[in-house]
Amino acid sequence: MAQQSDVGKFINRYAIFIVLVVMIVVLSFLSPSFLTAQNLINVLITESGRGILAIGVAFTIISRGIDLSVGSIVSLTSVIAASLVQEPSYSARIFPNLPLLPPIVAVIAGLSAGTIVGITNGALIAYTAIPPFIATLGSMIIARGLALILTNAYPVPMLRPEFKIIGQGLLGPIPYVVIVFALVALIAYVILSHTRFGKNVYAIGGNVNAARTSGIKVSKNLIAIYAVSGFCASIAGILITARAASGIATLGNNYELDAIAAATIGGTSHTGGIGTVPGIIAGILILGILNNGLLLLGISPYLQQVIKGVIIVSAVVFDMRKNARQK
Amino acid sequence: MEDYILEMKGIVRTFPGVRALNGVDLQVKTGRVHGLMGENGAGKSTLMKCLVGINPPDSGEIWLRGKKVTIPNPYTALKLGIAMIYQELNPVLERSVMENIWLGREPMMRGAAGFLVDHKAMYEQTRQLLSELEIDIDPKIKVKELSVAKMQMIEIAKAISYNADIVIMDEPTSALTPNEVKHLFDMIRKLKERNVAVIYITHKMEEIFQIADEVTVLRDGNHIITEPIEKMTIDSLISAMVGRRLTEMFPKMESKIGDVKMSVRHLEVPGLLHDISFDLRKGEILGVAGLVGAGRTELMEALFGLRQRSAGEILIDGKKTDIRTPADAIKAGIGFLTEDRRLNGIIPVLSVKINTIVANLAHYTKFGVFLNHKKISKDCEEYKERLKIRTPSLEALIQNLSGGNQQKVLVARWLLTNPEILILDEPTRGIDVGAKAEIHTIITKLACEGKSIIMVSSEMPEILGMSDRILVVSRGQITAVLDRKEADQETIMRYAAAKYNNNQVA
Numbered sequence: 001m002a003q004q005s006d007v008g009k010f011i012n013r014y015a016i017f018i019v020l021v022v023m024i025v026v027l028s029f030l031s032p033s034f035l036t037a038q039n040l041i042n043v044l045i046t047e048s049g050r051g052i053l054a055i056g057v058a059f060t061i062i063s064r065g066i067d068l069s070v071g072s073i074v075s076l077t078s079v080i081a082a083s084l085v086q087e088p089s090y091s092a093r094i095f096p097n098l099p100l101l102p103p104i105v106a107v108i109a110g111l112s113a114g115t116i117v118g119i120t121n122g123a124l125i126a127y128t129a130i131p132p133f134i135a136t137l138g139s140m141i142i143a144r145g146l147a148l149i150l151t152n153a154y155p156v157p158m159l160r161p162e163f164k165i166i167g168q169g170l171l172g173p174i175p176y177v178v179i180v181f182a183l184v185a186l187i188a189y190v191i192l193s194h195t196r197f198g199k200n201v202y203a204i205g206g207n208v209n210a211a212r213t214s215g216i217k218v219s220k221n222l223i224a225i226y227a228v229s230g231f232c233a234s235i236a237g238i239l240i241t242a243r244a245a246s247g248i249a250t251l252g253n254n255y256e257l258d259a260i261a262a263a264t265i266g267g268t269s270h271t272g273g274i275g276t277v278p279g280i281i282a283g284i285l286i287l288g289i290l291n292n293g294l295l296l297l298g299i300s301p302y303l304q305q306v307i308k309g310v311i312i313v314s315a316v317v318f319d320m321r322k323n324a325r326q327k
Numbered sequence: 328m329e330d331y332i333l334e335m336k337g338i339v340r341t342f343p344g345v346r347a348l349n350g351v352d353l354q355v356k357t358g359r360v361h362g363l364m365g366e367n368g369a370g371k372s373t374l375m376k377c378l379v380g381i382n383p384p385d386s387g388e389i390w391l392r393g394k395k396v397t398i399p400n401p402y403t404a405l406k407l408g409i410a411m412i413y414q415e416l417n418p419v420l421e422r423s424v425m426e427n428i429w430l431g432r433e434p435m436m437r438g439a440a441g442f443l444v445d446h447k448a449m450y451e452q453t454r455q456l457l458s459e460l461e462i463d464i465d466p467k468i469k470v471k472e473l474s475v476a477k478m479q480m481i482e483i484a485k486a487i488s489y490n491a492d493i494v495i496m497d498e499p500t501s502a503l504t505p506n507e508v509k510h511l512f513d514m515i516r517k518l519k520e521r522n523v524a525v526i527y528i529t530h531k532m533e534e535i536f537q538i539a540d541e542v543t544v545l546r547d548g549n550h551i552i553t554e555p556i557e558k559m560t561i562d563s564l565i566s567a568m569v570g571r572r573l574t575e576m577f578p579k580m581e582s583k584i585g586d587v588k589m590s591v592r593h594l595e596v597p598g599l600l601h602d603i604s605f606d607l608r609k610g611e612i613l614g615v616a617g618l619v620g621a622g623r624t625e626l627m628e629a630l631f632g633l634r635q636r637s638a639g640e641i642l643i644d645g646k647k648t649d650i651r652t653p654a655d656a657i658k659a660g661i662g663f664l665t666e667d668r669r670l671n672g673i674i675p676v677l678s679v680k681i682n683t684i685v686a687n688l689a690h691y692t693k694f695g696v697f698l699n700h701k702k703i704s705k706d707c708e709e710y711k712e713r714l715k716i717r718t719p720s721l722e723a724l725i726q727n728l729s730g731g732n733q734q735k736v737l738v739a740r741w742l743l744t745n746p747e748i749l750i751l752d753e754p755t756r757g758i759d760v761g762a763k764a765e766i767h768t769i770i771t772k773l774a775c776e777g778k779s780i781i782m783v784s785s786e787m788p789e790i791l792g793m794s795d796r797i798l799v800v801s802r803g804q805i806t807a808v809l810d811r812k813e814a815d816q817e818t819i820m821r822y823a824a825a826k827y828n829n830n831q832v833a
């Protein structure tokens with residue numbers, strides 16, 4: 001096996017970040033409106049919801065699972081939270097006789113709903129040993145159905161401003177949603193790298209037997225892992241709803257795929273036990289900048305999809321080769 | 328009651344189709360080394376997994392320090408002071424050595440930051456542990472960078488670090504060389520001084536007589552005897568294990584050594600192997616000896632195209648053959664039984680039958696498409712008999728077989744491919760005495776049929792008993808090619824160590 005040069009090692013290790021920087025540089029040359037503060041903030045706003053989703057999903061992927069239900073959790077959270085904060089003056093409210101609730105109640109209700117779906121996923125996977133793909137496929141369909149039942153497939157509009165501010169407010173130049181995204185990323189980083197639970201997540205994904213024989217309670221940890229994923233998804237659901245100023249039962253459709261793609265591009269390995277928060281953030285930014293750049297360049301949305309697909313597959317191919325080469 | 332730290336009474340454990348333990352008793356004294364022996368599939372590992380809560384018993388009692396306990400999971404076992412080194416290594420490959428050792432009980436920061444892992448303390452404690460045990464491994468390196476032997480040392484260090492009163496070692500030396508075994512035995516003696524009881528499972532006779540105080544033999548899930556080691560002899564131990572007397576251990580037959588089959592010239596693998604040249608003849612068994620880490624496995628991998636060489640050539644039947652991938656090697660008539668079977672060999676979720684024939688599928692097709700099930704069953708059945716593979720049926724999943732029986736299936740796989748050149752890396756590791764003799768017989772017979780065999784082994788008796796010539800590898804170089812007649816343990820060890828001390832041997 002040829003010895004790798006230090007440069008080679010560096011490139012391998014930071015490949016994903018290098019790609020990100022190169023993309024930014026190239027796009028700044030191609031489109032003058034790309035590298036402006038407003039445009040970059042727009043990218044961050046658009047991607048913060050999916051970014052939080054990706055971070056949650058990454059917990060499940062690192063543990064050698066997957067969570068397909070996060071998109072539906074976004075939708076479910078959206079309609080539940082929205083239905084609790086509609087303007088009392090609006091006649092077609094979901095709950096016509098609802099008293100005026102503080103918006104925090106809506107937030108808590110939304111977060112609880114997502115977390116409950118997550119806990120259910122985790123319990124199914126831990127105690128019935130059905131594969132995570134199947135368990136979360138089931139709950140994805142169920143949650144989607146529940147959101148539609150609750151709203152009869154109509155949007156839930158006319159949200160009160162105290163709620164909408166979550167999605168639209170600014171702290172200085174920086175929108176709240178971006179701040180929440182940064183906080184979630186920071187907390188996830190601390191959890192994964194610096195807590196026992198984080199170590200357990202990697203161990204369960206890397207070698208579940210090793211985890212078990214080391215006295216780790218695998219079932220409990222699995223439940224917590226899927227709860228984290230559900231919780232993150234419902235945070236995303238709240239933010240996106242507040243920004244869209246309306247609850248929508250199909251809001252999160254296909255978001256799970258974007259989240260999984262972002263985590264994967266960011267180097268989270270589906271063979272388990274590998275993945276980092278900085279990587280995932282790079283992954284989501286690459287996808288976001290790509291979306292934004294292709295749009296600015298006026299490339300047809302259909303071609304955009306093709307390009308995105310190619311990039312996702314290339315990222316994984318590259319990543320697998322990188323891991324194989326280190327053997 | 329005597330000072331038994333552990334008593335297991337009437338332990339029964341069944342799996343679908345197998346009664347692995349049939350009311351077994353085991354009594355272990357404080358501060359003693361208790362040997363546990365028996366053929367592959369006798370139930371040794373299962374009994375221990377009952378004790379650590381991986382496979383809790385169906386019925387029977389476990390008494391610890393005079394108190395009855397139930398142990399539903401490994402967590403409880405560790406809490407009760409029982410640690411185990413598993414037969415199948417259990418590393419989290421992508422994580423560091425220190426994270427592996429402290430998994431599930433990481434040192435935490437103090438005070439308000441108490442929810443954070445204290446990596447500095449973890450590093451320090453690992454360094455201290457490893458230096459106390461005289462293991463020279465960087466705590467921060469990822470486990471996947473380590474050799475199997477080093478992984479084994481890490482598992483040993485981990486088990487010791489629990490400060491348990493009972494340490495179970497399930498074939499801990501199967502990947503270790505004599506020096507490391509000596510090192511392990513020193514560690515065990517230190518444990519004894521601390522009044523720790525050690526349950527020691529092995530197939531190696533000389534180890535049992537060196538280290539054990541008492542020995543228990545299991546056969547077919549039944550307790551056969553428990554005796555102080557002084558009362559046993561190798562013969563009495565073997566007959567307790569197999570229920571009959573074994574005649575010959577190394578049935579070496581003189582085969583006719585023919586022309587050169589394969590020549591390796593000036594082979595180089597950067598950083599691992601340097602200037603390797605040797606010949607392999609038809610009908611010859613070429614033993615390869617050396618210390619763990621000397622590069623024997625790497626050499627075999629290079630021959631089989633699993634590792635890229637930077638220089639050198641391989642000639643087969645005098646013709647230059649460019650082997651770059653395992654497919655090239657197989658085409659050139661080479662078969663390879665890998666050392667590390669867990670990671671490279673078995674396909675856990677497939678049946679014993681498929682695992683037996685998978686390297687040889689082309690041989691078993693009708694019209695090149697359909698599988699010839701009759702022929703498959705016949706051959707599998709034959710090898711199951713010959714190697715005494717203990718399995719409920721050929722359809723059973725290989726992952727449910729005992730460790731030694733999984734190995735036998737892999738040995739059968741490569742014997743079935745009937746290659747011209749067969750590379751065997753530790754072919755009898757973890758295999759019981761009876762089946763070992765059978766594998767040796769088969770190897771010898773293959774040589775008599777004119778096949779060329781390369782056999783890497785860390786077991787001196789096996790190398791000395793089976794080889795026609797012995798290649799000694801030391802730090803990536805060949806330091807000696809010894810003839811069967813001039814070889815003995817001391818000479819081999821001297822050449823094996825040659826490149827590690829500066830004073831060269833003559």
Ligand SMILES: Nc1ncnc2c1ncn2[C@@H]1O[C@H](COP(=O)(O)OP(=O)(O)OP(=O)(O)O)[C@@H](O)[C@H]1O
Nearest residue numbers: 342347367368369370371372373727728729730731
């Ligand atoms: N999980 C399982 N499912 C089904 N059968 C099993 C399982 N674990 C063990 N067995 C069976 O129990 C029997 C005893 O196996 P065990 O692993 O205890 O043997 P062992 O004495 O440790 O042998 P070895 O020396 O080969 O390691 C074997 O017949 C094996 O096939």
Ligand SMILES: [Mg+2]
Nearest residue numbers: 372414729730
């Ligand atoms: Mg065993």
